[in-house]
Amino acid sequence: MIKWPVEDTGTYSVSPSTTPKMTAIKNTTGKIIIAANIYLCHMSRPPVNDYGFSTQVGAPGARLINPDGSFNVVRRGLAFSESFSIYHSLINMPWKAFYAVVFCAYFCVNSLFSLLYLALGISHLEGTSGTTAWQHFADAFFFSSQTLTTVGYGHVHPAGFWTSALAAFESMCGLLAFAIATGLLFARFSRPQAKIVHSDSALIAPYRDGRGFMLRIANARKHPLIEVEVQVGLSWIPHGENKRHFHELPLERHKINFFALTWTIVHPIDERSPLASMTPAQLVDVDGEFFVWIKAYDESFNQTVYARFSYKPGEVVWGARFVRAFSHEANGITYVDLHRLSQYEEAILPPATSVGKPSSG
Numbered sequence: 001m002i003k004w005p006v007e008d009t010g011t012y013s014v015s016p017s018t019t020p021k022m023t024a025i026k027n028t029t030g031k032i033i034i035a036a037n038i039y040l041c042h043m044s045r046p047p048v049n050d051y052g053f054s055t056q057v058g059a060p061g062a063r064l065i066n067p068d069g070s071f072n073v074v075r076r077g078l079a080f081s082e083s084f085s086i087y088h089s090l091i092n093m094p095w096k097a098f099y100a101v102v103f104c105a106y107f108c109v110n111s112l113f114s115l116l117y118l119a120l121g122i123s124h125l126e127g128t129s130g131t132t133a134w135q136h137f138a139d140a141f142f143f144s145s146q147t148l149t150t151v152g153y154g155h156v157h158p159a160g161f162w163t164s165a166l167a168a169f170e171s172m173c174g175l176l177a178f179a180i181a182t183g184l185l186f187a188r189f190s191r192p193q194a195k196i197v198h199s200d201s202a203l204i205a206p207y208r209d210g211r212g213f214m215l216r217i218a219n220a221r222k223h224p225l226i227e228v229e230v231q232v233g234l235s236w237i238p239h240g241e242n243k244r245h246f247h248e249l250p251l252e253r254h255k256i257n258f259f260a261l262t263w264t265i266v267h268p269i270d271e272r273s274p275l276a277s278m279t280p281a282q283l284v285d286v287d288g289e290f291f292v293w294i295k296a297y298d299e300s301f302n303q304t305v306y307a308r309f310s311y312k313p314g315e316v317v318w319g320a321r322f323v324r325a326f327s328h329e330a331n332g333i334t335y336v337d338l339h340r341l342s343q344y345e346e347a348i349l350p351p352a353t354s355v356g357k358p359s360s361g
Helices: 086-092 094-122 133-148 161-192 280-285
Strands: 002-006 010-014 021-026 032-036 196-198 200-205 210-219 225-235 245-248 257-260 265-270 287-297 303-311 317-319 320-322 325-330 332-336 344-346
Touching: 086 161, 094 133, 094 161, 161 325, 196 287, 200 320, 210 287, 210 320, 225 265, 245 265, 280 317, 317 320
Parallel strands: 200 317
Antiparallel strands: 002 010, 021 032, 196 210, 200 210, 210 265, 225 245, 225 257, 225 287, 287 303, 320 344, 325 332
């Protein structure tokens, strides 16, 4: 039974139904007020908007999104072989780490085959000139590298069945290994990845006649991004509650068509904002965290790219405004200085809006 108050006529009630029908609406006196075709459905409590992080409270001060955009989550309960993917690790790791892995793998494989050649006997590698153990290892190592890469200079060559068979097996391993390395390089280069840089700090700055929560982003790559959309959310734990609340912050604008310059994203702090009466100390006390989600279309790859990051209370500066990061020169070209993306100057904040505690969103 669903009830709601109606002015001057008492409390009305209807019985829920899942099909359209003629429904008589009665007040508490039993008098039929109106009859109409109404589609009534079962009403349920609206779901809690937790952005997928759960409302359960974790360690005080812990981030939900790390500075690099990854989630502060570690999965347990699976064997290492079930949860670890070599391919995804090699695709997602930084370039320096990728090159280090390739170099180490190349060195280790050659060292392994060098030891196998030495175990079969250095005399089975004709053309070697070393006399000490280290020189024998060096001869075997360089022969292994020539075989693995299928270069084969011919100065040193295998003699005997087992040494020749090992060299043939190594050349096959080399072909497969370089095919895999080539595929990984292509996958890394062809994978669309946004490089949207953001200001180190978010600001509580003067905005029109009041205040605004602001952050600034820019495209660090030369190829253009279009149809850029952004969402900003706030998470906090109200006093006396053991549950995390989430609130999507309305923005001055949530979408731009062309991302050519910097974009200062603004949440106007009005009487409806959970930041309306918030102070820096209160933001720390409720363990606040601001989430930023960005979606854009990359014309170079013809694919949608994403970026995300967050700000903790210590990364929010109160009473400041961003300095201008681009300039128009006499030659007609606009220059964007990304070194100034995070630079700001002090500003006087107008008085905070006098409202109650943040709503639960």
